[in-house]
Amino acid sequence: MKKYLLSLLFLLVSLSVFAHLGNISGVVYDQSTNLPLKGVNVQLTNQGKATVSNDLGQYRFEDLVASKYKIELSHVSFSAEIIEITVVDNQTSFVKTSLSNANIELSEVVISSGRAHDQQLISSMDIKLRPITNSQEILRMVPGLFIGQHAGGGKAEQIFLRGFDLDHGTDIRLTVDGMPVNMVSHAHGQGYADLHFVIPELVKGVDFKKGPYNAEKGNFTTAGWVDFRTKDALDHSFVKLEAGQYDSYRAVAGIDLLGQRGRDKNQSAYIASEYSFTNSYFDNPQHFNRLNIVGKYHGHIGANTNLTLTGSTFYSKWNHSGQIPDRAYESGQIGFFGSIDPSEGGETSRTNFNAQFVTVTSNNFVIKNQAFYSNYNFELYSNFTFFLKDSINGDQIRQKEKRNLYGYNGSISKETYLGKTRWTTTLGAQFRHDLTNGTELSHTKDRSLTLERYQLGDVNELNAGLYADELVQVTDQFTVNAGVRIDYFHNQYKDLLAQPVNTKHASDAIVSPKLNFYYTFNPRLQLYLNSGKGFHSNDTRVVVPQGGKQILPGAYGSDLGIILKPFPKMLINAAAWYLWLQQEFVYVGDAGVIEPSGKSKRQGIDVSVRYQLTNILYADVDISSAKPRAIGEAAGMNYLPLAPLFSSTGGLSLQMKNGINGSLRYRYMANRPANEDNSIVAKGYVVNDLQLNYTKTKYNLGLSVQNILNTKWKETQFATESRLKNETAPVEEIHFTPGTPFFARLSWTLFF
Template sequence: MLAGLHAYAHLGGISGVVYDQSTRLPLKGVTVQLSGTGKATITNELGQYRFDDLIASKYKVELSHVSFRAQVLEVTVTDDETAFLKTDLATANVELSEVTVSAQRAHDQQLISNLDIRLRPIVNSQEILRIVPGLFIGQHAGGGKAEQLFLRGFDIDHGTDIRLTVDGMPVNMVSHAHGQGYADLHFVIPELVNAVDFKKGPYTTDKGNFSTAGWADFRTKDALEKSFVKLEAGQFDTYRAVAGIDLLGQKGRDKNQSAYIASEYSFTNSYFDNPQNFNRLNLVGKYHGHITPNTNLTLTASTFWSKWNHSGQIPDRAVESGLVGFYGSVDPTEGGETSRTNFNAQFVTVTPRNYVIKNQVFYSNYNFELYSNFTFFLEDSLNGDQIRQKERRNLFGYNGSISKESFMGKTSWTTTLGVQYRHDLTKGTELSHTRNRTETLEPYKLGNINELNAAVYLDELVRLTDRFSVNAGVRVDYFRDQYEDLLALPVTKQHAGDAIVSPKLNLYYTFNPRLQLYLNSGKGFHSNDTRVVVPQGGKQILPGAYGSDLGVIFKPFPKMVVNAAAWYLWLAQEFVYVGDAGVIEPSGKSRRQGIDLSVRYQLTKTLYFDADFNTAKPRAIGEMEGANYLPLAPVFTSAGGLSLQMPNGLNGSLRYRYMANRPANEDNSIVAKGYFVNDLQLNYTQSRYNIGLSVQNLLNTKWKETQFATESRLKNETEPVEEIHFTPGTPFFAKLGVTLFF
């Protein structure tokens, strides 16, 4: 017994830090394995890793990370000493043969996310969203309004059932003037996106409101590899200029610090008959560095402004009769203006006892004004039905967590305790009847919203063996809603509050480095609009969503990665605030089930193929068979293509996306027609410059990007008609860009 204690007392260890060679910043998420021992870990937020309780011997340390060149280091461990390694990883072309399915990374975001962002050029904000497999978007305001989103049998509208964040800062707006969960990502400059973390389903403990169909977090670059200036010009009077300036250069990198500023300006008249006169301006500054040896500080400030005209949705009959062209407009005075200013501060500390403490505070000032006309002359045959939706918002909050990874033999577990707080204050949230975007005819709704969301969560990730991992967690969310009705006489102020408990349980079994089976299960929710829950006396503030995924990740061949999952999601009764009409509609219970299949295949050393196939059967519960369809919910989608990365600098992609026909109303008597379109991206990249050509809709297909079954009346009609109203998708659209690096 004493001999055993004596031997244990003289054990050694290995610790190290891994850096990105190009930016000289610590690299998070690197897989670190000790060959032949079964021991493995992942570098933390500061790029650090550690192995303790090692007997004196020689060891091989294997370092691997997607799109970085793998390294194997030899190190000798002696009694009572901890060997320290400092390693730089250089970027390299993706090799799918090096990708392994690992129990260590079992609960990480889906593997293909990082592969995709490295293989597919991002050319605009919309392409950022399309990186999530199965997520489709539709723009029905010409580019200024947030996209309509589709995922897993959901018509998500503008974000009701997907949680979107940028560097952990919320994008979705609760109780928004236009729609619940409205998520406008246009303040993101695409060239600054470093990675997209995502997961489908309500299975992640630290993701709360809106994460029913899934969530995505866009991580922007902490440092620029080089300063750059980019100029683009294309059809339809399209111009864009982007610049990013590295402020600290090599001196900053030597001190593990970085700072940059970047700006983007866009203008286009677009392909509509009515010139869009679209303007967008983005400005962002970011600092990242050590304020102590074990504390990182990241500060981000940005501002965004956009203004545009749009042609709106047009009915099929207006095009068929020749009243308007396919790219025409019934009400050419539609349009909008929006702005958002953000401040985001993130602190990450690793203590001497290996606790990882994260603190984040954020603030946004947001303004929105939108003019739309969906029904033309249905309600007001003289002035028309144009509406204005407007709000001014202050949003602030805090995210904090403390986590600790512990080891006992081959068993490791990570415990995380987190706290989250978010507060939204809007002033003058408005819905009004207007004419020609200049005259207010009648206010429908006008009020101030005060909405608070506080949450606490506990998450446990246990790697029981080299093959079996369990993740269990629970979060509790509390909401307090207040609405001040400024149209009531006298002005009234009402309150409502509620809480919800969301448990999660996820199991992963890794048979070998080529095959992993997983079962995800959990409860999630999306909050309802304050203007709903207050009049309803607090009923259905937080309708629950219960989901499960049974999936497999496997490599049938060394250079092929396949992810397949069968999934199910059940949603409770909820009340929906229809922002376009200012009314409340009960939606009823619903269920969705389907299959997701994603394939990534490296055909040659330089050519990659990818494809996603997504089926869904969305149905309303409690309705008669044949009258229980969920309008506009996708039933089958597919996206994919070929990506090229040549050593001589030639790179690009040829992509397709397909959405099948889907019901546009409850009995499927009106059908939203599907579409198949192709896009092309070609680049020639050298150390000092890049020349790029992007082509949207390569085959010049005439297609309808967004569609709605709407009852409307045109100027000279005596009776209303319900039929498809649509926004046309882009025709063939070519754009040429030149980027200079310095």
Template sequence: MRSVLLLFFVLVSLQAHAHLGSISGTVHDQATNLPLRGVTVQLTGLGKATLTNELGQFRFDGLVPSPYKLELSYVGFKSLLVDVVVREDQTTFLKTVLTSAPVELREVVVSSQRAHDQQLISSLDIRLRPITNSQEILRLVPGLFIGQHAGGGKAEQIFLRGFDLDHGTDIRLTVDGMPVNMVSHAHGQGYADLHFVIPELVEGADFKKGPYHTDKGNFSTAGWVDFRTKTALDHSFAKLEVGQYNTYRAVAGLDLLGSKGRAKNQSAYLASEYSYSDSYFDNPQHFKRVNVVGKYHGHLTPNTNLTLTGSTFWSKWNHSGQIPDRAVESGLIGFFGSIDPSEGGETSRTNLNAQLVTVTPRNHIIKNQFFYSNYNFELYSNFTFFKEDSVNGDQIRQKEHRNLFGYNGSYSTQTNIGKTRWTTTLGAQYRQDITNHTELSHTKNRVETLNRIKFGNINEINAAAYADELIQLSDQFTLNAGVRVDYFRSQYEDLLVVPPTTKRATQAIVSPKLNLYYTINPRFQLYLNTGKGFHSNDARVVTAQDGPLRRTGQILPGAYGSDLGVLVKPFPKLLINAAAWYLWMEQEFVYVGDEGVVEPSGRSRRQGIDVSVRYQLTRNLYADIDLNTAKPRAIDAEVSQNYLPLAPTFTSTGGLSLQTAYGLNGSIRYRYMGDRPANEDNSIVASGYFVTDLQANYTKHRYNIGLSVQNLLNTRWKETQFATESRLQGESAPVDEIHFTPGTPFFARLSLTYFW
């Protein structure tokens, strides 16, 4: 009897299930006809929601036959409400398009779907604060500060979460997934030059702070940023810009396929940029930069798309370098003067990037990416003037020729077991850097080579594999767990010895991650991020048989971090993201490319609080503020000697942004960095600064008129500062004090953009 009853209930349940229906569909951008990834799709009143995948697809299964309402929302687009009827044993298909609209914070949803990948802050910022120059690209990340100290052509110095990251030692930067950081660079480990990116082509910036993502490996200790360039242009454009200090810039983007291409789900464009500026220094920079970019996007099959990007970049400049306080105070030079006016550099980079994404009928996602870069770099600097050579001076040349190629691949599946959704991702990555004649030399007047300090060839491989599990246990609770394995093989051929010698070193490291998210409702989410990362080191140091890395076994010292945070919307038009964070590092060996030596700083600890607030004051006016505190300390040093030089302890940025329906838009913004120690005992202090910028635009269908003002209040400030021991010509002994690069004075630029 029990068997009969059990069979009866099974048959009834199967019959009931057989009469259920489904909804599937796609979401596209009306302007470009390209699929939109990450659109929130909700079944109104049922509490069911999902996000569109890489091809803009979504699906709901197991629905009782009935009328439903679907609500689609995406930052920067008008929300859409769609009526749909589900019938027995059928899948109802919808093809929807979203149109651009002013940002409404009330429509921003704190979602439990893909909680680990939520990018609410960055999505809002890119819509409200369009990028107008290359410096603003990096400033999109809350709490990230930059400083330029060698002319407009050199990569900026980066500061984040209690780190002086130099030019990229512990922050991973990518563009469309292609690496920007250069391993074992002539100027220093992780050197990241983003100037090959045309600002007008940046569509978004995904970022996270901390080593919590399995697909992000080398350099991601403090965090990572992936800049996404536009897949298609809404329209062709040409832009002319003119500013103070003989500043000129021309940018153009040409939509190659137009509406005919969009009808076939294809797009292609070609863009170029030319910049020139003498800048505000007494010694004119004669800065020149050329960029050319081409991009194609199309569907090989209905479920497979291909994106091809090619670009080339060249830049050349003079610069005034860092100057000592005493030279300005004594009247030897002015605030914008120079000690060695022959400093400067030249660099170029050519990139090829191919991305292939396939979504199978069972919603499995396969990603393949291949990239290649040819890179050249030459820089002349003088940091100590006449300390080492009282006759010829201490100018150095850093130079390299590099070929970089690699692969990123992943395979993701999604499985539903009851109300639990499992997303499994397996990935593999490979990167190889081959440099020829990487050089550090003592030079004179940018012409004569006096002595080669380092000269050799580098061949470095980084191979990695990772497994990641994202489990949505309920509508409220999400768990992400993963593990990553990185393998490094470093090789250095020293060409200064006869015969040349080649040394190698290998090491692997395992990095586990665990992240928890509890979404109480669409307005409140708690999260705990934990994970292990690592600090990588220059191949020239790693391979040294008697070097400090070999002696301690710390070729890849570990970094352990955690964030405890909250994402909350207490009111419909107010969004707050706050986190208390902690990061512990086993070792911080730093290769000083300017001297060819290693500076070990031992174990370190950093902790702090990050707060980001976004508030819509009126229909057209938005406010934002970021507050970031940090307490960076060396663990093994005495209390009075445990400061980490130049590490920021308090920073803040914020401003007001205006967007109106009749074409007037703009922003006024500030950035503040507090005083910070410049050396280990805090006896030398790097002075803080407060700088205000203004941007105003008047946009119509065919044109845009823009005004950009840096340092609106004409504040005199020091952009980068270092405690350096140097000797000026005629001095009897070196002096250890602040050396700085002056920050931009009042700098206004006008632009005119024409669309067609």
């Protein structure tokens, strides 16, 4: 009886305590735009409680004892804020905070268990401080990622990351505001990802993660993923004019359509446009033209619902000098910036519509819906082998396609507490449907005469995916993330060259589990273990003829890493990683296509260091090493061509209160095998760039210099067998595209 009375007394006391608990509900805004600010770290001082603001800038703490609390809010490139609030029994205390833009202070960066799965991001401040000529170059800010252009600036760049020659996107997933950039079963190669439709001045930030560890990310997420986020609002309208060497000109303008009237209603709308022209540094003038137009609306359509509408169109046309064989340059037949086939070039366009809805219900469910559409056109003329196949007309090829892309992304998530354990549950669905018309590979001459069609057909490819993700903050230090996704593919190819014309189908599905652990010892130290399975889909034109075999080869990876702040103004992120692929891709230079090959493995170490030397001077360095190998091949014959072995980037960034800011950068790529037995080597390089700005309230003056030491370097290199006009036998050796020489540009920007 006594034990029963004690239990009853304990229960009554417990109920009494819980009956007198209160809550804190808050929302964070960007002071310059008065729009909600996502991803803000929010901590209750000395309480061991932390969270992150959602898409509507909202956060919440529940079951708090009545008392006074201090709330610390921090976000990269914003001033940190500390506010006090009193929690009252049985009530929810509401707080509204605005954060202002500020110089980056590494001392304010907190290693948070509340956002353990999302520690790596690139802020708009990084983008402003580094020399960038187009949005594709923003990719270079991802630690360890290198790009190389080999078609005059109009073609998507070649990408390298974590021991991968990713070609134009075979094993990295690229998105813009959640809309896919990679093109499946593309005329030039699987996963082709052209980011040139993005205006760099409109990029707000870039989220990224290496490895296949996020359940939300599907196809191509093996080496990692990168998501560009464009601005929801302009701080002010602007006009920017640039002029540089080699007949290079660029004009950009962005007009704020709603102004303060819109900000007062938490709404924004703008229109922006970009035009670029250059003849570039090649002996053969490039006549490069690019036009971008974009419009965006963002605002509340309900008390807890945001709507974002984006429309854009892009067009580009250019000539390019192609790849140069070493022997042609070394013999003096052509100059370093010359060409064998000066008629190479291309034309491409893309028009996008993107609608995003975010709703937070009264029960704190976050519901996201996104629908998108792209109309895409591509035509490229290349000549990789010159006169190897056709000694009279040459080997020029045309790759061409017209595409419509439809898609949907949706998710629902809920954050709940069971005791002190915080659970964030997310369920999502994704869909994309690609329809191409006349995907073509043809033998051509002088970009005008079609000699023979090698391939001509229509691709119909559907990808539907479901995923579930659970992020559990077990204690104040320990976080577990588990997820799984299921993807279904249906591939159809209509061969227009077959007699009679025939249509074949193939389909397959793949399950990709993820499991990640994070232990945050304190705001200065976190250990993590990531593991997961990802995949890249194979080209419809490859899998359909072979009866649907190897449509979705898997990739299995793991990262063991540490995030460390040994000093208040130093941040270190290091990881040892391993990745195994069920199937590799091989680039076939003489045909200009991608072919599937065998298994491969990669392992390596990544190290990133950020150090604030003074209040105005920042240093950074990224080092990546990798050992990529083909599995099942004899030792010495198992190298993966062009896969990077060692690379490093870094530099100094300056931000002075008088408006002077800029950066001095370097990037280094070591020698690497160009073929399977390493008998042909792609030479490494070191290149330095400079960006210097003078920024005032109403204007900005800028100087950008690429390759300030005028280094002679080879930006892209391939081991290719080719034959020149007067040669009797083919030769296999390095074929390269020369890198940018000293290239200076001046810019003037007016804000109004």
